[in-house]
Amino acid sequence: MYPEYMMKSIQMVEKTRPKRLELAKKMGKQVFPAMSESERQKVLDNFHPDYKKDARREVRVGPNKGELLTTEVANVLESYSRIDPAVLDLEKPDYICDVLVIGAGSAGMAAAITAGINGSNVLIATKLRLGDSNSMMAQGGIQAATQKDDSPVLHYLDVIGGGHFDNKPSLVKALVNDGPGAIKWLEELGVMFDKNEDGSMMVKPGGGTCRSRMHSARDYTGAGICRVLRDEVYNMPGKIKFLEFTSIIELVLDDKGQAVGAIGYHLETKQYIVIKAVSIIIATGGFGRLHICGFETTNHYGATADGLVIAYRAGANLLFMDSVQYHPTGAVFPEQILGFLCTEKIRSMGAQPVNYDGELFVYPLEPRDIEAAAFIRECLERGKGIKTPTGKVGIWLDTPLIDLLNGAGAIQQYLPAMLRQYKRFDINIVRYPMLVYPTLHYQNGGIEIDDKGETRIPGLYVAGEAAGGIHGRNRLMGNSQLDLIVFGRRSGYWASERVKKGVRFGKMTMQHVYNYTRELEEAEIPRKKIAPIILPDYIPDHVKYKQKTTEYFGTLV
Amino acid sequence: MSEMQKLVKVFIMGEAYEVPEGSTIIMAMEYAGFQMKRGVGCREGFCGACATVYREKGDYKLKGGLACQTVVSDGMMLAQIPFVPAEKPVYDISELTPDVDTIKILFPTVFRCVACNTCTKACPQEIKVMDYVQALKRGDIAKAADLSFDCIRCGLCALRCPAEIVQYNAATLAQRLYGRYLNKKSPELDERIDEIEEGKYENDLEELIKMPREEITRRYYSREIKLK
Numbered sequence: 001m002y003p004e005y006m007m008k009s010i011q012m013v014e015k016t017r018p019k020r021l022e023l024a025k026k027m028g029k030q031v032f033p034a035m036s037e038s039e040r041q042k043v044l045d046n047f048h049p050d051y052k053k054d055a056r057r058e059v060r061v062g063p064n065k066g067e068l069l070t071t072e073v074a075n076v077l078e079s080y081s082r083i084d085p086a087v088l089d090l091e092k093p094d095y096i097c098d099v100l101v102i103g104a105g106s107a108g109m110a111a112a113i114t115a116g117i118n119g120s121n122v123l124i125a126t127k128l129r130l131g132d133s134n135s136m137m138a139q140g141g142i143q144a145a146t147q148k149d150d151s152p153v154l155h156y157l158d159v160i161g162g163g164h165f166d167n168k169p170s171l172v173k174a175l176v177n178d179g180p181g182a183i184k185w186l187e188e189l190g191v192m193f194d195k196n197e198d199g200s201m202m203v204k205p206g207g208g209t210c211r212s213r214m215h216s217a218r219d220y221t222g223a224g225i226c227r228v229l230r231d232e233v234y235n236m237p238g239k240i241k242f243l244e245f246t247s248i249i250e251l252v253l254d255d256k257g258q259a260v261g262a263i264g265y266h267l268e269t270k271q272y273i274v275i276k277a278v279s280i281i282i283a284t285g286g287f288g289r290l291h292i293c294g295f296e297t298t299n300h301y302g303a304t305a306d307g308l309v310i311a312y313r314a315g316a317n318l319l320f321m322d323s324v325q326y327h328p329t330g331a332v333f334p335e336q337i338l339g340f341l342c343t344e345k346i347r348s349m350g351a352q353p354v355n356y357d358g359e360l361f362v363y364p365l366e367p368r369d370i371e372a373a374a375f376i377r378e379c380l381e382r383g384k385g386i387k388t389p390t391g392k393v394g395i396w397l398d399t400p401l402i403d404l405l406n407g408a409g410a411i412q413q414y415l416p417a418m419l420r421q422y423k424r425f426d427i428n429i430v431r432y433p434m435l436v437y438p439t440l441h442y443q444n445g446g447i448e449i450d451d452k453g454e455t456r457i458p459g460l461y462v463a464g465e466a467a468g469g470i471h472g473r474n475r476l477m478g479n480s481q482l483d484l485i486v487f488g489r490r491s492g493y494w495a496s497e498r499v500k501k502g503v504r505f506g507k508m509t510m511q512h513v514y515n516y517t518r519e520l521e522e523a524e525i526p527r528k529k530i531a532p533i534i535l536p537d538y539i540p541d542h543v544k545y546k547q548k549t550t551e552y553f554g555t556l557v
Numbered sequence: 558m559s560e561m562q563k564l565v566k567v568f569i570m571g572e573a574y575e576v577p578e579g580s581t582i583i584m585a586m587e588y589a590g591f592q593m594k595r596g597v598g599c600r601e602g603f604c605g606a607c608a609t610v611y612r613e614k615g616d617y618k619l620k621g622g623l624a625c626q627t628v629v630s631d632g633m634m635l636a637q638i639p640f641v642p643a644e645k646p647v648y649d650i651s652e653l654t655p656d657v658d659t660i661k662i663l664f665p666t667v668f669r670c671v672a673c674n675t676c677t678k679a680c681p682q683e684i685k686v687m688d689y690v691q692a693l694k695r696g697d698i699a700k701a702a703d704l705s706f707d708c709i710r711c712g713l714c715a716l717r718c719p720a721e722i723v724q725y726n727a728a729t730l731a732q733r734l735y736g737r738y739l740n741k742k743s744p745e746l747d748e749r750i751d752e753i754e755e756g757k758y759e760n761d762l763e764e765l766i767k768m769p770r771e772e773i774t775r776r777y778y779s780r781e782i783k784l785k
Contacts, residue, residue, distance in 0.1 A: 029784045037778055128598060129606065137603040146746050149783060152753065153761045160765075161777035169766040177762065180749045190650055190733025192702060192740060199741025205784040212785040220707060223603055227710065228736070231729050235647050245594070267594050300599045336581050336628060340601050365784075416707050420682065421602060424626050535594070543590035557592045 001426050002333070006435075009356050009386050013396050013433055016358035021404050024350055029205060031352060034363040040370050047373040047380070049293045049326060049438075056322050060523040061516065063317040072290040073321050076305055077312055079531035080520060082249045082554065083272060085510030088263060090252060093276035097123035097241070098499040099492070100262055100277035102248045102307060105133025106222070106481070107464025108283030109229040110488030111495070115281075116239035118496035123275065124233070124240060125264050127247035127302055127534060131230040134285050134300050134465065135484055138222025139343035139417060141214035142481035144179030146201055150211040152176040159479060162208040162367040163444075163472020166320065171470040174451045175479065175486050182485040183215060191228050192217055194414070204348040206477035207328075208367035214478045219343050219417045222481060246273070247306065247534045250513055251280065251314040251460070254506035259314065259460035261508060267534070267556075278503050279459050279495035282307040283488065286443035286465040289536040292324050295440035296339025306532035307466040311447045313516045316455040319468035320445025325475060328353075328371040330439020332394035334425045339439040343418060344368075344477040346397060346434075350405040354396045354433075355384035369474040372438035379437070386435060396433040403430055442480065444471050453491030459498060461491035530554040565631040582624035582635055583607060595639035600625045608681065608711035611635040621679045621713040641712030643723040648730070655734040657696025664727040667693050669720035676714035676724055682707050686714045686724050693727055701728065702735035 002010065023031050035043070045051050050070070059067060059074040069077070099115040101108045104126035112122045126132070145155040155176040160167050183201075187193060194202040194216050204214040217224030233240050245267045252261035252274070259280045264273040284307030288299025297303070312318060329342040347353070347364045353371075355361055355378050362374040375395055379385030385393035399418075403410050411419055411430050422429045446468030453461040464484045471479060530553065537555035544550075550557060564575040567585055576585040583597060598606025607624035614632025629635070646663045653659045660667055667690055676686035685704050692700035705728035714724040752758070765773060 030782075034782075037774070128594075132598045132604055132606060134599075137599045137601055146743070146749050148745055151761075152758045153765065154780065156762060156765050157773075157777050157780055160773065161780075165770050165774060165777075173762050173766060177753055177758070180746060180753060184746055184750060187740070187746075188651075188737055190736035192706065192732055192736040195741055195743065200743045200745060203785065209784075210780050210782045218706060220603070223709065224706075224732075227729060228733055231645075231733065232650070234645055235649065237647060298601070300604070301593075301597055335579060336584075337601075417603070420707070421626075424602075535592075538587040539590055539592055540588055543588075547590070 002432065003389060006386060010432060012356070012358040013354055013398055016354065017398065017401065020352055020360060020398070021401060024401065024405055029365055032360050032363045035366060035370060043373040043377055044369060047376040048369055049295070050322070050324055052293065055293060060525065061519040062312050063315060064321070069321045070292055070324055072292045073287065073305065075529065076290060076309060076531050076533065078520065078525050079309070079529040080517060080527055081313070081513050082265065082530050082532070083263065085250070085513050088272065088274060088510065090274055090508040090510070092274065093261065094273040095123055095275045097121050097275070097277050098279065099495045100125065100275055100280045101283060102262065102281065103133070103283035103285060104130045104242065105283060105285055105464060105484065106135035106226045106229055107484040107488040108281065109233050110485050111281045111283060111463050111492035112240050113229065113232055113236065114489045114492030115496040116236050118493055120496035120499050122240045123277070124242040125246045125248050125262070125275065126242065126244055127267065127306070129244050130233060130242055131226050132300065132302060133226065134303060135222050136226045137298070137300060137341065138481050139219040139341060140345035140348065141204065141206065141216040141221050141478040142183070142225070143206065143209070143213050143476070143478035144183045144215060144482060145176060145213055146180045146183060146215070147203060147211065147213060150213050152179065154210055155179065155213065158209050158476060160472065162476040163474050165472065167472035168319070168469035170451045171449070174490065175470055175483055178486040179482055182482060182489070185489070186225055186228070186485065189228050189232055191225050194218065204345060205365060206344055206348055207365045207371055208476045214345070214348060216345065219345055219415045225481065247532065248310060249532055250510065251310050252508050252510060253314060253512055255509055256506040258458045258503065258506070260505055276508070278499045279461060281453070281461040281463060281491045281495050282311055282447065282466050283462070283464045284466050288440050292440055295326065296330060297440040298327055298330060298339060298341035299440070301535065304533040304536060306534065307462070308447060309531045311455065311460065311462065314457055314460070314512050316447045316457050316460060318445060319448045320473050321468070323444040323473040324440065325368055325442035325444050326372040326438035327441035328368055328375050328438055329397055329436040331434065332392045332437045333388045333435040335390055336425060337421065340421065341439070341441070342397060342434055342436050343415070346399060346402070346415065346418065349402045349410065349414065351397050351399045351401050354398050356386050357384065367474055367476060375438055388435065392437065394435040394437040397436045398433045399429040400431060400433065442475055444473055444475055449487070451490070452494040453487050454494060459503065461495050463487040463491040565629060567629050568634040570636055576629060580629050582609060582611070582627050582629055585629045596624065596637040602626045603709060605709035605711035608713045609636060609638050621717070622681045623711065626681070641716060643712060643715050643726060645723070645726045650733055650737060653734060655698045655738040659734065660693050660696065660727070663730060664693070666720065666722045667727055670694065670722060671720055673719060675717050675719065679713045679717040681711060681713060682709060684708055689728060689731070690722065690724055693731060698731050698734050699739055701731035705731060
C-alpha cells in the first residue's frame with residue numbers, strides 16, 4: 001500500500017477525479033490539447049533522455065564509423081569478440097541447415113514457421129528458452145488497419161509521423177499493408193483476440209494513432225501471440241529443430257561476402273559449435289538490459305543487443321541507433337517492480353496522467369517519446385512529481401477512471417495482468433492510481449533491412465526489434481507486435497526462397513572478425529570489453545571482491 | 558537496492574545468506590552471488606521461467622510462486638526449479654475439431670483428474686486450474702480457454718498434480734482451438750484483406766512514399782483524429 005504521505009497527494013487526485021471524468025465523458029480521449037509540431041520539438045529537446053549531454057557519442061569502428069550513436073550502443077559495438085576464430089574448425093560444422101534463425105521471440109518463431117512451411121529445414125538457436133523474449137511480455141496490443149473507418153493509408157501516416165518522418169518508406173508500406181493479413185494469420189493459428197459480441201474486433205486507440213486500431217488479447221497480447229507461435233514450432237519437429245541455451249556469438253561469411261553460418265556458445269556446457277546455413281535470420285530483439293542512461297527497463301533478462309553486435313562486425317549497417325524509446329509509464333512504486341511496464345492500454349482505456357495536485361498536464365495519448373518527455377518535464381522542471389520513499393519520482397496514472405468510464409469490472413476483464421501485478425504488492429488499481437515514470441523500453445533503430453527483411457549482406461536477414469528503419473526514431477504502441485509478425489514472415493519467406501533458388505557457397509571464413517579486431521586495435525580501444533554480452537551483470541561488488549579465483553569472461557562466470 | 562539496507566536471513570538451497578529486506582527471490586539470489594541462467598526470464602511475471610517452491614519460517618506449507626514476483630521474508634527457505642519435464646503432443650491445428658474427442662486423443666491424462674484442486678492452489682496466477690481441467694473433460698473448450706487465458710506456463714500445476722496431468726499444455730490447445738474455431742469471425746477483416754489484395758490502397762501508399770517531407774508533415778498534422 002502507499003505510505004501516508006503519498007496518500008495525501010492521492011486525496012487530491014480523488015478530488016479532481018469527478019471533473020476529469022465529466023471531461024472524458026464529454027470529450028472522449030481529447031481531454032487535453034495535443035501538442036503542435038513546435039511544442040513537440042521543444043519538449044523533446046529539453047527533456048527527452050536522448051537529447052541529454054553524453055547520451056550519444058561517436059562510434060570509432062565499423063560500418064557506421066563517425067556517426068553519433070547512443071553511448072551504451074557505441075560501447076557494446078566497440079567490444080572485442082568472445083573468441084579467437086583461429087581455434088574454430090569451420091570445415092566441420094556441427095549443424096547444417098537451410099535457414100538458421102537466431103532468437104526465439106515472436107519474430108524468430110514466425111520466421112521459422114514460415115520458412116518451414118515454405119520447404120526449408122530450419123534450425124533455431126536461442127540463448128535462453130524458446131519464447132523467452134520481450135515479445136512474451138508485450139501487453140497492450142497489435143495495430144492493424146482492419147476497421148471500416150480506417151485504412152493502411154491512415155496507418156502509414158501515423159507510423160511515419162510518430163517516427164518523425166525518418167522511417168524508411170518502403171518498410172512502413174510493408175508494415176501497414178501486411179497488417180490485416182497478419183491478424184488473420186494469427187487468428188488461424190489460434191490466437192484469441194478480444195472481440196465484440198458480433199465477432200468484430202475490439203479495438204482501442206494508442207498513443208499517436210488517429211483511429212482505434214489496437215487489437216488485443218486482454219493485457220497479455222504478446223504472450224497470447226508468442227505462446228501460440230511456440231506451440232506451433234513444437235508442432236513442426238520435422239521442419240524445425242531448436243537449440244536452447246545456445247547464444248550465437250559470431251556470424252560466418254564466405255569469401256564472396258555472403259552469410260553462410262554462425263558460431264554458437266552453449267551457456268551451460270560452454271562448448272562452441274559451428275552452424276552452416278544457406279540463409280540466416282537475426283531475430284535477437286533489443287537492448288534494454290544495457291540500462292541506457294542508467295534507466296530501469298521493461299525488457300527481458302536477455303535483451304543485450306547480441307544480434308546487433310554480430311551483424312555489425314560482419315559488415316551490416318545500422319539505422320537510427322541514436323534513438324531510444326522510453327515508455328512513458330514504467331512503475332516507480334513499489335520498489336520491487338521498479339521499471340516494470342504499465343501498459344499503454346491503461347491510457348487507451350481512459351486512465352489519465354495527473355501530477356501531485358491531481359491536475360492533467362498532457363494529452364494522454366501523445367506518441368511515446370513526447371508523452372515520456374512531458375512526464376519528465378512535469379517532474380523535473382515543474383516540480384509536480386510525487387517522491388517515493390527511496391527518492392525516485394513519478395506522476396500518477398489515474399486507473400480508477402477506467403471502471404468509471406467502461407463499467408465496473410473493466411480492469412478485471414481487460415487488464416488482468418496489471419491488476420495482478422499490483423495486487424501482489426498490496427495495491428488495488430481499481431481504487432488507487434499507479435505511480436509511474438518513463439522506463440527504458442525499446443530499440444527504435446537497428447540493422448538496416450529492405451522490404452524482404454534482407455540486409456546488405458547477401459543471405460543475412462533481420463526481423464523484429466533488431467531491425468532498423470521501420471519505426472524511424474520513435475515507434476508507436478502496437479506496431480512492434482505487428483512488425484514481429486510482418487517482418488518475421490517476410491524474412492522467413494525470402495530466406496527460404498533463397499534456399500530454393502540455390503546458392504553457390506565460397507570458402508567459409510571469419511576474416512571479418514580478424515578485420516574488426518584490427519580496426520579496434522588501430523583505434524586504440526583497450527581489450528576490456530567483450531561482446532555479445534549475452535546476459536547482464538547483476539552480481540554485487542561485495543561478492544565479486546571475494547571471488548578471488550573466479551574468472552568472468554565479459555559478464556559471464 | 559542500495560536504499561534497502563536492512564537485511565533478512567534466507568536459506569538458498571539450504572545455505573544461509575543475508576539479503577536486503579524487500580528483495581524478490583531473484584534479487585536475493587543475485588545479491589548472494591548466484592549468476593542466473595536457468596530459472597530466470599522476463600523478470601516481470603510474464604514468461605513462467607522462474608517458477609519455484611519455498612517454505613516460510615514457522616509454516617508447514619510448501620508454497621509455490623514466481624521468483625521474480627515473490628518477496629523474501631526472514632527465515633525463508635528457497636530453491637530453484639531449472640526445468641519442468643512435461644510431454645506435449647504434436648498436432649496439426651487445422652485438422653482438429655474443438656470438442657472432447659480432440660482432448661481424449663491428445664490429452665488422455667486430463668481424464669485422470671481426481672478434482673483434488675492441488676493445481677489451483679499451486680498456481681501463482683491464481684487461475685482456477687482444476688475448473689478448466691474439468692471443463693476440458695466436458696469438452697467445454699470455450700470455458701477452458703477463458704479460465705486458462707492468463708496462464709504463463711510456469712509448470713507448477715503439473716509438478717504438483719497427483720494425476721500426472723500437464724495442465725498448461727492442454728490449456729494451450731484449448732486456447733488455440735477457441736481462437737481458430739470458436740471465436741466469432743470478424744467480417745470486416747476479410748473485406749480489408751481483399752481490398753489490399755485488389756490494390757485499393759496501392760496508389761495512395763505509393764504517393765505517400767514519394768511525398769516530400771514538408772508535404773507529408775503537413776498531411777500528418779492535419780489528419781483527422783477519430784477515436785472510438
